[in-house]
Amino acid sequence: KAVRPQIFAKFSTAAEPSSKQPSPLRVPNLIGGAFVDSRSSTSIDVINPATQEVVSQVPLTTNEEFKAAVSAAKQTFPSWRYTPITTRQRIMFKLQELIRRDIDKLAINITTEQGKTLKDAHGDVFRGLEVVEHACGMATLQMGEYVPNVSNGIDTYSIREPLGVCAGICPFNFPAMIPLWMFPVAVTCGNTFVLKPSEKDPGASILLAELAMEAGLPNGVLNIVHGTNDIVNAICDDEDIRAISFVGSNTAGMHIYARGSATGKRVQSNMGAKNHGIVLPDASIDATLNALVAAGFGAAGQRCMALSTVVFVGDSKSLEDKLVERAKALKVNAGTEPDADLGPVISKQAKERICRLIQSGVESGARLLLDGRNIVVPGYEHGNFIGPTILTDVTADMECYKEEIFGPVLLCMRADSLEEAINIVNKNKYGNGASIFTSSGIAARKFHTEIEAGQVGINVPIPVPLPFFSFTGSKASFAGDLNFYGKAGVNFYTQIKTITQQWKDLPGGSGVSLAMPTSQ
Ligand code: NAD
Secondary structure, X not given: OOOOOOOOHHHOOOOOOOOOOOOOEXXXXXXXXXXXOOOOOXXXXXXXXXXXXXXXXXXXXXXXXXXXXXXXXXXXXXXXXXXXXXXXXXXXXXXXXHHHHOHHHHHHHHHHHHOOOHHHHHHHHHHHHHHHHHHOOHHHHOOOEEEEEEEOOEEEEEEEEEOOEEEEEOOOOOOOHHHHHHHHHHHHOOOEEEEEOOOOOOHHHHHHHHHHHHOOOOOOOEEEOOOOHHHHHHHHHOOOEEEEEEEOOHHHHHHHHHHHHHOOOEEEEEOOOOEEEEEOOOOOHHHHHHHHHHHHHHXXXXXXXXXXXXXXXXXXXXXXXXXHHHHHOOOEOOOOOOOOOEOOOOOHHHHHHHHHHHHHHHHOOOEEXXXXXXXXXXXXXXXXXXXXXXXXXXXXXXXXXXXXXXXXEEEEEEEOOHHHHHHHHHHOOEEOEEEEEOOOHHHHHHHHHHOOOOEEEEOOOOOOOOOOOOEOOEEOOEEOOOOEOHHHHHHHOXXXXXXXXXXXXXXXXXXXXXXXOOOO
């Protein structure tokens, strides 16, 4: 039975009803260090995708509360930016320890609100935890540069300063990892932050904020608001917010990039994906099939790193048969069940959309090798389940290929040569990631040189880079020029100040020169 978390109980202002069933709890805002119930009378239900149970209700934060959150962040900025970097780092040291302590609690919340398996939910937290660990070394990451004596008795140095109030807008698919891509880096650089979690699964953000406060993050450094389009537009338009980090779909991402930039903000926007895996005939078959199944169906395909399209070079019939065999063996169940390999998709609407795209593939000539649309999971008959689905004979003009499906659906295509396979990938509008499976170093090198994608895998499915690198992405998968975390992430949340100083006994009587100063 799915577990109903009680994490918001202590913030809830709702009176306990007389019946045995408690009413759904309201997710609080976090403003100036206080977890407070919103005054808004409008809420969105957070629904357990395996059961349709209402887990909690997320309010549409009012404009007044949003302004209060930004104002708390703005007022805290001067004291926080001058808090020694070592103190800011120590809070991250403590935060990583607390995340480890509460990883089970975070994972169960993620599984309940988002649906992914508990094991996968642990991974969601862990990959975010690694960013917190990286932020513990911010002093060296944020170091400036110094050139002595650029001119006689004159030195120049540059420092990286925080921007001010930054904001983060999150998607539903990684309720812990993606908030952790954002606020730990931003605040350790000295910024203050306003976070807008996904309205579909805001619980992990609240838990993480609680831990950040427990770790010693001062009131007002991290604030949380809730809602959908209106609050996002308010973030884009607010004059006190200096930068926006966004992860989510292209529709929202391009809108936020344009609207946020129009008011002079920095925006980094990580968007949709259609990741391809190219399989050459010399690939190690067993390992490749395992990688394709894991990356195609893990998290029910709801990862921006999902390998949703395979391009087989040469004959693929026997590989497709084996792929079907392995995909069939996967257990679809509620994420809380120990035997689950994949859980439900996020919502009924998502399920309908995925099924529609599968059907459109069939109608435009693709062949269904495995159809997961009619799956029934005993005990969870109302869940949004779709079993692993495989379509073959897919071509580039099909809607199921052009659109990001974001479900447990693997598309199979064929190419006669590596050249042709690379062309297929490069013609796709997305550029999040691509992988190749081969035992030829020459082929792998050609692939990584010519492929137009941010994350490139060689004999591994698309890897989420560890935090000393950055999560990249090109073409329609990314807008902006500074990526998330790693060096680029630090650069995104800081601006350069260049200081030129002169400390010498100045000769008198040399007069005034209005000519452009040049190095002497
Ligand atoms: P989404 O765009 O629907 O929602 C993301 C956020 O934007 C939410 O907080 C939502 O409230 C807000 N939003 C949605 N529509 C909006 C609109 N029209 N105007 C203003 N705000 C809006 O995305 P999602 O469904 O939560 O997440 C799935 C998408 O995220 C997929 O496309 C996936 O590929 C992408 N994603 C990308 C990466 C990456 O790093 N490239 C990582 C994870 C997810």
